[in-house]
Amino acid sequence: MASLREIRRKIKSVKSTEQITKAMKMVAAARMRRAQSSIVSSRPFAVKMEGMVRALRTLESAGGMPAHPFFAARQGPDILLLVTADKGLCGAFNSNLLRAALDWLKAAHGRKTCVAIVGRKGRDFVQRIKAQYNVEILIEVAGIFPKVSFTHAELIGSALIEAYEKQGAGSVTVLYNEFKSVASQNLVKTTLLPIAQPIGAGDTLSEECGFEPDRGVLLARLLPRHIKAQIYRILLESQAAELAARMNAMDAASSNAQELRAELNLNANRQRQAMITKEIAELVSGAEALAA
Numbered sequence: 001m002a003s004l005r006e007i008r009r010k011i012k013s014v015k016s017t018e019q020i021t022k023a024m025k026m027v028a029a030a031r032m033r034r035a036q037s038s039i040v041s042s043r044p045f046a047v048k049m050e051g052m053v054r055a056l057r058t059l060e061s062a063g064g065m066p067a068h069p070f071f072a073a074r075q076g077p078d079i080l081l082l083v084t085a086d087k088g089l090c091g092a093f094n095s096n097l098l099r100a101a102l103d104w105l106k107a108a109h110g111r112k113t114c115v116a117i118v119g120r121k122g123r124d125f126v127q128r129i130k131a132q133y134n135v136e137i138l139i140e141v142a143g144i145f146p147k148v149s150f151t152h153a154e155l156i157g158s159a160l161i162e163a164y165e166k167q168g169a170g171s172v173t174v175l176y177n178e179f180k181s182v183a184s185q186n187l188v189k190t191t192l193l194p195i196a197q198p199i200g201a202g203d204t205l206s207e208e209c210g211f212e213p214d215r216g217v218l219l220a221r222l223l224p225r226h227i228k229a230q231i232y233r234i235l236l237e238s239q240a241a242e243l244a245a246r247m248n249a250m251d252a253a254s255s256n257a258q259e260l261r262a263e264l265n266l267n268a269n270r271q272r273q274a275m276i277t278k279e280i281a282e283l284v285s286g287a288e289a290l291a292a
Contacts, residue, residue, distance in 0.1 A: 018257035025250035032243035076170035084119035153232035
């Protein structure tokens with residue numbers, strides 16, 4: 001049985017841990033509110049641009065024009081854009097992503113694949129398994145959270161576009177955590193390139209639409225911007241999801257530390273009471289021996 005001194009030392013250690021986790025929860029909550037505001041501001045633009053680009057793809061296909069490279073399916077090494085966190089202590093945020101990335105690499109059946117990595121956790125993971133799964137690292141970006149800017153999206157987008165256009169990549173798949181609410185994040189696997197056909201009837205344009213200077217120039221300017229805007233939105237989604245996951249993880253850790261401290265206090269009180277009872281019993285026994 002642990003001594004009273006050891007129990008008190010454990011109580012002090014648990015209390016220090018509880019203070020740290022509470023502080024981390026408060027910091028994550030403050031940062032998450034700012035990240036959530038950024039998502040609310042960026043989502044409408046990204047969603048509207050995505051709808052316009054898909055409508056342009058439908059219009060181009062209907063007109064019998066040669067498909068833009070961003071619209072055409074083709075053969076070539078696949079690219080995975082893996083967006084993880086730079087740090088841990090955020091529950092299953094990173095482990096779910098890395099498990100999905102491993103499944104994606106296994107599905108390649110040994111074919112050469114390229115990976116663009118965002119976040120230190122993803123970088124360390126890919127470095128460990130790249131030789132086993134024939135992986136080539138296209139670009140590594142780490143240390144950008146929680147201060148994501150459009151410059152980061154431009155850097156990643158330029159590398160992906162160059163690999164797709166000039167190096168003959170077949171497709172670009174994105175794995176990231178989407179921010180749904182403070183309590184939940186959704187693991188998303190989506191195809192960034194080639195751009196998919198619209199599913200609903202909302203993403204349509206009339207064939208009578210006019211383009212200035214012409215449709216080809218518009219697509220050449222719009223599509224790279226669209227890819228970078230989508231990547232920027234993905235980075236913001238991942239940033240907010242990570243902060244929400246960390247806030248929830250630190251809240252749970254604080255609750256666990258509080259329960260453990262209460263249990264240790266109870267054990268300490270019992271230990272102290274047992275010592276007092278033992279001392280009283282020894283005094284009574286001694287008094288009775290002297291009286292006899």
